[in-house]
Amino acid sequence: MAHIIVVGNEKGGAGKSTVSMHIATALARLGHRVQTLDLDLRQRSLGRYLDNRKAHLAEIGLELPSPLHTELPNIDKETLNPNENANDRRLSEAVARLEDNCDFILIDCPGSHTRLAQVAHSLADTLVTPLNDSFIDFDLLGRIDADGDKVLGPSVYSEMVWSARQIRAQAGLKPIDWVVLRNRLGAQQMVNKMKIERALDKLSKRIGFRVAPGFSERVVFRELFPRGLTLLDLRDVGVKQLNISNVAARQELRDLLKALKLPNVEVTF
Structure with a gap:
């Protein structure tokens, strides 16, 4: 059966669709059969990217x-x-049709709390949560004191993931491997950046997720979307010499794929 990757975060602008596209395309380029689902039925960012x-x-x-x-x-x-929800049936039927015919199903969730996103989280073998390096985004995961030094407890999104974990446990499924990506990082080492790093480390031990590196803030990601390309496609479409930023971004993608520890995936690009 396919390994299900869910990319979720209840806040827009964290780079979910960019992360989804690069993970899915990288796996395809590594020879795996990959299917994608976009649960943002209104905006369809991943669907439009493809x-x-x-x-x-x-x-x-x-x-x-x-x-x-x-x-x-x-x-x-x-x-x-x-009492059956129509969207529940739509998602379950889609997954049932795909899971025997591919290696990975990647589900991109909307940047808001929806019934579809909630159900998708309970299906996740691997949950990837991109997070901007700000306490506004951190607040979805955990509550923090005024100085940003003490984690007071989990917040709304973490509680939703906890519910999804309980549903999987009751169904006898293996636990979700939850990976939080520090995404859209700036180049400067700021005090705020270090505080978030410490807060994530404390919260990860408390509620059970792994922290992995995501992508730095780069102009290239905005340029790739209209053509549906990823960092790994640049040489194939005629870019003979990658600039330093593109080379660094490819290394970030390589590090991300390795950090996810997906089954039977050997990162060779």
């Missing part, structure tokens, strides 16, 4: 390893059981 990729590669006549994207199926409401 649409852009398909259109751009067709335009330039190039084939590159890519994940396959699946839309949630439509459901006849008359087939629902009493």
Whole structure:
């Protein structure tokens, strides 16, 4: 059965879709069969990213390893059981159709609390939570004192993950491997940055997640989206000499894939 990766965070702007696209495409380039689902039914950032990729590669006549994207199926409401949620059925049917025919299913969640996102978290074998380096984002994970030095307790998103863990435990499934990415990092070593690092370390021991490096803030990510490309595609589309920023970003992606410790994945790029 496929290993399910869920990329989730109940706050927009943390880079979820960029992280999702790079993980999914990197796995495809490493020879794995990857399917993606986008649960942001309104904005569809990941879905649009993959649409852009398909259109751009067709335009330039190039084939590159890519994940396959699946839309949630439509459901006849008359087939629902009493009190069954239609979106629950849509997600469960999509996963059931995919899980025997691929190695990984990557699910990109919206930047808000929705029923679909809640259910998806309970399906996660690996949960990836990108987090901007700010206490505004940290507040979704844990409450902190006014000085930013003492963690007072878990917050709303952590409590939702805890509920998902309980659901999996009751179903006899293996625990979620929860990985929090410090994403969109600035280059400077600021006092605030060090405080967040200490706070994450304390909270990780308290509620059970691993901290991994994400991506630094780079202009290249904004340039890749319209063409549906990732860092690993640049040489294939004619970039002969990568600049220092692109080389560093590829190393960050390599470090991220290694940190996730996904089954049967050997990072060779």
